[in-house]
Amino acid sequence: MSSTKSPAKASNPKLSCASHHIIGDFDAKVVTAEPGQHDHARSSLFKSFDESVSSGLGRLQRLPLELLSSICLLLDLQSALNFNQASRSARETIGSIPQYHRLREHSLECIWALFRTGLSHHTSISDLHAALLTELCVICGSFGGFLFLPSATRCCFACIESAPDFRIISFHSLQKESRRLATWLKRSHPVIHSIPGSYSSREKEYTSRRKLVSGHHALQFPRADHDEDPRAILGKLPDSPVLRCMAACRLPYFNLATGDLQLGISCKGSQIAMEANFSDANFSRRERLYSRDGFMRHLWDCVEAKELWASSEGGMVEVTEPEFTRRGGL
Numbered sequence: 631m632s633s634t635k636s637p638a639k640a641s642n643p644k645l646s647c648a649s650h651h652i653i654g655d656f657d658a659k660v661v662t663a664e665p666g667q668h669d670h671a672r673s674s675l676f677k678s679f680d681e682s683v684s685s686g687l688g689r690l691q692r693l694p695l696e697l698l699s700s701i702c703l704l705l706d707l708q709s710a711l712n713f714n715q716a717s718r719s720a721r722e723t724i725g726s727i728p729q730y731h732r733l734r735e736h737s738l739e740c741i742w743a744l745f746r747t748g749l750s751h752h753t754s755i756s757d758l759h760a761a762l763l764t765e766l767c768v769i770c771g772s773f774g775g776f777l778f779l780p781s782a783t784r785c786c787f788a789c790i791e792s793a794p795d796f797r798i799i800s801f802h803s804l805q806k807e808s809r810r811l812a813t814w815l816k817r818s819h820p821v822i823h824s825i826p827g828s829y830s831s832r833e834k835e836y837t838s839r840r841k842l843v844s845g846h847h848a849l850q851f852p853r854a855d856h857d858e859d860p861r862a863i864l865g866k867l868p869d870s871p872v873l874r875c876m877a878a879c880r881l882p883y884f885n886l887a888t889g890d891l892q893l894g895i896s897c898k899g900s901q902i903a904m905e906a907n908f909s910d911a912n913f914s915r916r917e918r919l920y921s922r923d924g925f926m927r928h929l930w931d932c933v934e935a936k937e938l939w940a941s942s943e944g945g946m947v948e949v950t951e952p953e954f955t956r957r958g959g960l
């Protein structure tokens with residue numbers, strides 16, 4: 631399986647000398663589990679038992695397997711887990727569906743994040759699988775190495791922090807401004823329960839859990855004639871990159887045709903540019919991820935990366951690089 635191969639150590643010397651993974655840096659900015667936290671789930675979630683002892687599926691047994699599989703893909707994550715635990719036959723059915731297999735292999739971080747944030751009831755297996763197979767950010771079209779959890783949408787880090795569609799607001803602020811009862815709001819909106827950790831580019835650990843709502847969902851709640859326009863309510867509330875990052879996690883891209891898995895790579899040249907001239911534009915460049923093919927195209931336009939390539943004499947000589955990239959973004 632090619633999933634664990636680091637592109638930075640791939641056979642292409644241009645990739646090796648001018649690009650790198652900054653996984654550690656991004657892991658400190660979005661929802662991230664502790665290392666090893668998914669080991670048990672990886673070996674058991676949505677997987678058949680080795681010994682097959684069928685206990686039957688009741689009336690569902692009469693359905694053709696194709697139809698049963700299609701129904702299972704429409705389940706939300708929580709319902710899928712409940713069905714999976716209902717019987718050995720249910721577990722075997724789930725374990726035989728390729729989409730479930732791919733999600734267990736490549737999306738455990740997102741599955742864990744969706745359960746922990748309370749969004750597992752609101753995310754269908756088919757939507758999550760579609761996001762896994764989507765390469766580009768749905769907003770800007772650049773390589774998207776992330777999932778926006780409330781809508782299971784593939785996105786890039788820049789759009790998480792700035793796109794209007796990915797706005798996240800405090801539940802209590804929404805309640806205060808809309809003058810709605812908390813119980814009514816909870817019934818009308820998927821509530822996100824943040825996970826303690828560090829987020830965005832802030833050097834701070836957020837230790838308590840907060841209730842959040844996506845701006846997209848806040849705009850959709852039903853209202854009476856005398857209610858204030860939800861857009862006006864949103865306009866009064868602060869737009870925080872920290873809250874936005876509490877509703878996003880890393881998601882690799884799985885290429886169904888080739889079986890290739892990509893986390894996205896960063897350009898060392900953009901780190902050099904940012905250290906030489908710290909500006910918003912250069913910071914955005916530094917945060918951008920590329921697919922391997924996308925990076926080879928980028929190399930033609932990136933002055934600093936081309937200089938790195940030239941001074942490495944075609945990848946044959948070790949070059950001095952920024953400490954940040956040398957440490958792998960940690």
Ligand SMILES: [Zn+2]
Binds near residue numbers: 772785
């Ligand atoms: Zn984007």
Ligand SMILES: [Zn+2]
Binds near residue numbers: 898899933
């Ligand atoms: Zn570059």
